[in-house]
Amino acid sequence: MRNFVFFVSLRSNVPFVLKEALRMVENGHKVSVFFDLDGARVLDKNYVKVRKRNHNVDLDILLQNAVDKGIKLFGCQMNVLIADGLELIDGAELAGVVTFLEKAYEADAVLSY
Incomplete structure (x- = not known):
């Protein structure tokens, strides 16, 4: 089992990252995803509401699948692009x-998107 960490700074990359993270977990790897x-x-x-309009996939389903499969989702506590701070979805911290x-x-690889 290998340990992977994704670092995601652009929301347009999130569908790809989540699909890849889910594939990795299905192959027995450990995955964490940091969103900044x-x-x-x-x-x-x-x-x-914006998630549903702006992406060609249902991110809610991908995010829930990630949580259900044990992928750790982390949101940056110091995120300056969200004026009111983050009110995180269930399963993220x-x-x-x-x-x-x-x-x-601790990771075997850190992948940045």
């Missing part, structure tokens, strides 16, 4: 740079 900057918007409960670094140092 624009990418963190997809974890925000207030972004639900806030994390800072220390958490990211801990996961990154």
